[in-house]
Amino acid sequence: MTDWNAMSDEDFRREAREFFESEYPPALRYILRRARWHEMKEWWRKLYEKGWIAPNWPREWGGMGLEAGKMVALLEEMERHGVARAPDQGITQVGPIIMQFGTEEQKRRYLPGTLSGEFIWCQGYSEPNAGSDLASLQTSAIRVDDEFVINGQKIWTSLADDATHIYLLARTDRQVKKQAGISFFIVNLQTPGITIRPIRNLAGHEEFCQVFFDEVRVPLSALVGQLNEGWNIAKALLSFERLNIGSPRRPQYALHRLEAVARARGLFADPGFVDRYAAVKLDLEDLAALYGGFVEQAKRGEALGPEISMLKIWAMETWQRVTDLLVEVGEEQGVMPGVQDVAGVKADFLNAFYYARPATIYGGSSEIQRNILAKYVLRLPG
Amino acid sequence: MTERLASRSAADGAHRTLLADSVTAFTGRGADIARARRLRGSSEEYDRAAWRRMAELGWLGILVPDTHGGLGLGLPEMGIVARGLARALAPEPLVASAVMATTALAGGGSEALKREHLPRLVAGETVPVLAWQETAGAWDAASPALQARPLEGGYRLTGVKRFIAGAAQADVFLVSALADASPALFWVARDTAGVRLELEPLADGRQFGTLTLTDALVSRERVVARGRQAADALARALDYGAAVASAELCGVAERALEISLDYLRTRVQFGKPIGSFQALQHRGVDLYIQKELAGAVLDQVLEALGEAPDAASRAALASRLKARCSDAALRVTRESIQLHGAIGFTDDCDIGLYLKRALVLAGWLGSATQHRRRYVALSSENGK
Numbered sequence: 107m108t109d110w111n112a113m114s115d116e117d118f119r120r121e122a123r124e125f126f127e128s129e130y131p132p133a134l135r136y137i138l139r140r141a142r143w144h145e146m147k148e149w150w151r152k153l154y155e156k157g158w159i160a161p162n163w164p165r166e167w168g169g170m171g172l173e174a175g176k177m178v179a180l181l182e183e184m185e186r187h188g189v190a191r192a193p194d195q196g197i198t199q200v201g202p203i204i205m206q207f208g209t210e211e212q213k214r215r216y217l218p219g220t221l222s223g224e225f226i227w228c229q230g231y232s233e234p235n236a237g238s239d240l241a242s243l244q245t246s247a248i249r250v251d252d253e254f255v256i257n258g259q260k261i262w263t264s265l266a267d268d269a270t271h272i273y274l275l276a277r278t279d280r281q282v283k284k285q286a287g288i289s290f291f292i293v294n295l296q297t298p299g300i301t302i303r304p305i306r307n308l309a310g311h312e313e314f315c316q317v318f319f320d321e322v323r324v325p326l327s328a329l330v331g332q333l334n335e336g337w338n339i340a341k342a343l344l345s346f347e348r349l350n351i352g353s354p355r356r357p358q359y360a361l362h363r364l365e366a367v368a369r370a371r372g373l374f375a376d377p378g379f380v381d382r383y384a385a386v387k388l389d390l391e392d393l394a395a396l397y398g399g400f401v402e403q404a405k406r407g408e409a410l411g412p413e414i415s416m417l418k419i420w421a422m423e424t425w426q427r428v429t430d431l432l433v434e435v436g437e438e439q440g441v442m443p444g445v446q447d448v449a450g451v452k453a454d455f456l457n458a459f460y461y462a463r464p465a466t467i468y469g470g471s472s473e474i475q476r477n478i479l480a481k482y483v484l485r486l487p488g
Numbered sequence: 489m490t491e492r493l494a495s496r497s498a499a500d501g502a503h504r505t506l507l508a509d510s511v512t513a514f515t516g517r518g519a520d521i522a523r524a525r526r527l528r529g530s531s532e533e534y535d536r537a538a539w540r541r542m543a544e545l546g547w548l549g550i551l552v553p554d555t556h557g558g559l560g561l562g563l564p565e566m567g568i569v570a571r572g573l574a575r576a577l578a579p580e581p582l583v584a585s586a587v588m589a590t591t592a593l594a595g596g597g598s599e600a601l602k603r604e605h606l607p608r609l610v611a612g613e614t615v616p617v618l619a620w621q622e623t624a625g626a627w628d629a630a631s632p633a634l635q636a637r638p639l640e641g642g643y644r645l646t647g648v649k650r651f652i653a654g655a656a657q658a659d660v661f662l663v664s665a666l667a668d669a670s671p672a673l674f675w676v677a678r679d680t681a682g683v684r685l686e687l688e689p690l691a692d693g694r695q696f697g698t699l700t701l702t703d704a705l706v707s708r709e710r711v712v713a714r715g716r717q718a719a720d721a722l723a724r725a726l727d728y729g730a731a732v733a734s735a736e737l738c739g740v741a742e743r744a745l746e747i748s749l750d751y752l753r754t755r756v757q758f759g760k761p762i763g764s765f766q767a768l769q770h771r772g773v774d775l776y777i778q779k780e781l782a783g784a785v786l787d788q789v790l791e792a793l794g795e796a797p798d799a800a801s802r803a804a805l806a807s808r809l810k811a812r813c814s815d816a817a818l819r820v821t822r823e824s825i826q827l828h829g830a831i832g833f834t835d836d837c838d839i840g841l842y843l844k845r846a847l848v849l850a851g852w853l854g855s856a857t858q859h860r861r862r863y864v865a866l867s868s869e870n871g872k
C-alpha cells in the first residue's frame with residue numbers, strides 16, 4: 107500500500123489534482139445539494155481502488171493515515187475541482203467510533219465493508235421529541251437473554267433509505283440521570299421490525315426519513331463500548347463532526363456559482379454588488395483561516411474544545427449569506443427551480459438556497475452552539 | 489374641513505373593516521391553505537371558480553372606475569384584499585391581473601377597449617395579464633426590444649416576453665412593444681396566430697410564462713396605448729403591481745410569524761416550551777419589529793400612491809415599499825424555518841410554503857436592492 111506521507115507535498119497535491127480532473131464525474135462537480143449513493147457509487151469505487159476513501163483512518167485499517175499538510179492539500183484540491191462528499195458517515199463517524207470503542211471483532215466485521223462501500227451508514231440520534239434536547243431520547247433497548255430488543259422511533263435520519271446500517275442511541279437505563287442511561291448500537295437495517303419512511307423536504311426531495319423500531323432483536327455484539335456509555339461516545343464525535351461541517355467547502359461551492367452568475371450578468375461593474383460580494387468572499391476566506399487553526403490543532407492530536415462551536419456557526423451562516431445573495435442575483439431566475447441558464451452559465455439557485463437552510467439546524471443548531479459558547483467559553487453565569 | 493375628513497376616514501374605516509372581514513371569510517377563517525397546497529404545481533395554477541367568486545365580491549373591480557363597472561376604490565382597499573389573500577397563499581393572480589393588467593388597460597387611450605373589456609374583467613370573465621419583461625432583473629420597461637411593425641390595418645409583432653406571472657390561465661396578454669421607435673401596448677388574445685406560450689415552474693408552485701410572438705398580427709383596434717401614454721400606463725401598472733405585491737409580502741410575513749410564535753409556545757425541549765428561551769424570544773421580537781415596520785410603510789405608501797404628484801415620486805414611494813417588504817418577508821420566513829428546527833425543512837410543514845411565496849414575491853417585480861437603488865436615484869433627482 108502506498109505511503110502517501112512519503113511523497114513531497116507538491117507531488118501529492120499534483121497527484122490529487124490529476125486524479126480528480128481525470129476521474130471525478132463532471133456532472134457532479136460543484137453540486138449544491140446532497141449527493142445520493144446511487145450517484146456517487148462509481149466515484150466511491152474509484153476512490154476505493156486508489157485507497158483514498160478514508161484520509162483520516164490509520165493505514166492498518168485501509169485509511170490513508172494522512173498527515174496535516176497533505177490533508178489540507180487534499181481538501182483544497184477537492185474544493186478547487188468541486189468534488190462532492192459521498193455519503194460518508196461511515197468514514198467520518200462510525201469508523202472512528204468503532205476504532206476507538208469497538209471490540210476487535212467489531213472492527214474486523216465492520217471496517218472493511220465500510221471502506222469498500224458494502225456498508226452504508228446513517229445516523230439515528232434524533233427523535234420527534236428529542237432534537238436539541240437529544241439526551242431526552244426515548245427509544246429503548248432492553249436486554250432479553252443474549253439479545254437487545256429495540257423499540258421506538260427515530261426521525262430526520264438522513265439517507266436512511268440508501269443505507270444498509272444505522273448507528274443509534276437508545277435508552278438502556280431509565281433509573282439514572284438522562285445522559286447516563288444511553289447506549290450506542292449498530293444495527294443492520296434488514297433486521298425484522300424496522301420500517302423506514304422517507305420524508306419529503308423543503309427542496310422536494312426525499313432524503314431524511316423516519317425509522318421505526320418495533321421489537322427489533324439484535325445480538326449483544328450490536329452494542330458499541332460499554333453499556334450506558336453511549337452519550338460519551340456520541341459526544342466524542344461531536345467536535346469532529348463540527349470540524350467537518352465547518353470546512354469552507356460548501357460555502358465555497360456556492361460562492362463559485364455566485365461568481366459565475368455575477369460575471370454573466372456583468373455585476374462586477376457595479377460597485378454596490380462588488381461590495382456585497384467582497385463581504386461574503388472575505389467572510390469565507392477568513393472562515394478558511396479559522397478552520398485551518400482548528401485543523402492544525404486536531405492534527406496535533408489535541409482535543410478540540412467548545413470553541414469549535416464558533417466554526418460551525420460562522421461556516422453555516424456564511425453559507426447562508428452566500429446563497430441568499432446567489433438567489434438575489436438570480437433575479438427572476440433565482441426563484442425558478444432546477445438548473446437555470448444565465449447567459450450560458452448554469453446555476454441551480456433554489457437548491458443552493460434550500461440546502462443551506464437546515465445547516466444552522468442540524469449538527470447542533472446555531473442557538474445551541476451559541477449557548478455552548480456563552481456557557482463554556484465565555485463562562486457567563488446561568 | 490377637518491370634520492369632512494374625519495367622517496370620510498370613519499367611512500373608509502368601516503368599509504375597510506367589512507372588506508377585511510370578507511377576505512377572512514373567503515379564506516376560511518383567514519389562513520386555510522389547503523387550497524393552495526392542492527393547486528401548487530398544477531398546470532391550472534389557480535381556481536377559476538374562486539376567481540369568479542372574487543369577482544362577485546367586487547375585488548376585481550376595486551381599481552376600476554364605476555363608469556366601467558368597477559368599485560372605483562383605491563390601492564388601500566386592494567392592499568387589504570391582497571394582504572388577506574396572501575395569508576392563505578391564495579394562488580389567484582390578483583396582482584398580475586386585477587392590479588397590473590387592469591391598471592394598464594384603464595390607463596390606456598382606447599376608450600373602445602375599456603368599454604368592451606373593463607366590465608368583463610371586473611366580472612372575472614376575461615383574465616388578462618401584463619407581458620412587459622424581457623430580461624431577468626430588468627426593471628426598465630420603457631424600451632422593449634419586441635418589435636411592432638405597422639402594416640395595413642394593424643401591426644405585426646415579433647419578440648419574446650418572459651417571467652409573466654398569472655400566465656397559466658390568462659386569455660389575453662397586454663404586450664409592450666416598440667412601434668416606430670416609440671412604446672406601445674397591445675391587447676393580444678392568447679389564441680392569436682403566431683403566439684406561443686410556455687410555462688415554467690416557480691418555487692411557490694406557480695408558473696412564469698414565456699410568450700413568443702412570431703409575426704403575430706394585431707389589428708389597430710387592439711392598441712391599448714401609444715407613445716407617452718403607453719409608457720405612463722405601463723409605469724403606473726408596474727408601480728401599483730410592486731405596491732400590491734408588497735401588501736402580499738406583508739400578509740405572508742404576518743402569517744408566517746403567527747405560525748412561528750404558535751410553534752414557540754407549543755414545542756417543548758429541555759422540559760419547557762422553546763419560546764421560554766430568551767434567545768428565541770428576542771428573535772421573535774426582532775421579526776415582529778420587521779413585520780410592523782413593513783406594515784407601517786405599507787399603510788402609508790398605499791394611501792399616498794394614488795395621489796402622488798408625479799411619476800417620479802410615485803415610483804420612489806413604490807420602490808421604498810417593495811424594498812422594505814421584500815426584506816422583511818424574506819427575513820421573517822427564513823428565520824421561521826430556523827425557529828421550527830428540522831420540521832421546518834419538511835414539505836409537510838406549512839411554514840416552508842410561506843418562505844417559497846416570499847422568495848417569489850421578493851424576486852418578482854424588482855428585488856430589494858434594485859428598489860433601494862431606484863429610490864435613491866429618483867429621490868435625489870427630485871432634490872429630496
Ligand SMILES: Cc1cc2nc3c(=O)[nH]c(=O)nc-3n(C[C@H](O)[C@H](O)[C@H](O)COP(=O)(O)OP(=O)(O)OC[C@H]3O[C@@H](n4cnc5c(N)ncnc54)[C@H](O)[C@@H]3O)c2cc1C
Nearest residue numbers: 229231232237238262264464468471473765826827829830
Ligand atoms: C437536513 C437535516 C438532516 C438531519 N439529519 C439527521 C440525521 O441524519 N440523524 C439524526 O439523528 N438527526 C438528523 N437531523 C436532526 C437534527 O439533529 C435536529 O434537527 C436538531 O438536533 C434540532 O432538533 P429539532 O429539529 O427537533 O429542533 P428543536 O430542538 O425543536 O429546536 C427548534 C428551535 O428551537 C431552538 N432551541 C432549542 N433549544 C434551545 C435552547 N435551549 N436555547 C435556544 N434555542 C433553542 C433551536 O435552535 C431551533 O431554532 C437532521 C436535521 C436536518 C434539518
